[in-house]
Amino acid sequence: xxxxxxxxxxxxxxxxxxxxxxxxxxxxxxxxxxxxxxxxxxxxxxxxxxxxxxxxxxxxxxxxxxxxxxxxxxxxxxxxxxxxxxxxxxxxxxxxxxxxxxxxxxxxxxxxxxxxxxxxxxxxxxxxxxxxxxxxxxxxxxxxxxxxxxxxxxxxxxxxxxxxxxxxxxxxxxxxxxxxxx
Numbered sequence: 001x002x003x004x005x006x007x008x009x010x011x012x013x014x015x016x017x018x019x020x021x022x023x024x025x026x027x028x029x030x031x032x033x034x035x036x037x038x039x040x041x042x043x044x045x046x047x048x049x050x051x052x053x054x055x056x057x058x059x060x061x062x063x064x065x066x067x068x069x070x071x072x073x074x075x076x077x078x079x080x081x082x083x084x085x086x087x088x089x090x091x092x093x094x095x096x097x098x099x100x101x102x103x104x105x106x107x108x109x110x111x112x113x114x115x116x117x118x119x120x121x122x123x124x125x126x127x128x129x130x131x132x133x134x135x136x137x138x139x140x141x142x143x144x145x146x147x148x149x150x151x152x153x154x155x156x157x158x159x160x161x162x163x164x165x166x167x168x169x170x171x172x173x174x175x176x177x178x179x180x181x182x
Contacts, residue, residue: 035117049111052103
């Protein structure tokens, strides 16, 4: 094992890989949303359509894992795409509770057309770097992603082994006060 990179003294936002990646992601999304202002969809909606273009039918959970939004935010995005008839919700024939999100032909067309905006942004983002620097950055990020996915899998296994804590009595859950018995 190699020596640890960070110490309590050296770790700061300006040199933290996690912070820098998060900050770059936030800024990239803000820039992309501005570039999508003239489009019939937002950048965030395009991300969903792009995922569904690659995987034509996903469960909400699979889609949430791919795009990293919470289920509430994903539901709002999918509802907006449903209104625009760019996706459909389909119930499973085997299990009526199971739902899959499927892209429509118009959704696929719009995702492909809007990809040109993302292409231009992606090229602008890496413009200051040589091809070999960009390839190295992508390679390093792919390795970091694989490592993080591995860690995430380990965390899921660990949390499933942890005994759940018993729930507090109902009288205590509401603001911590006991109700008077009549």
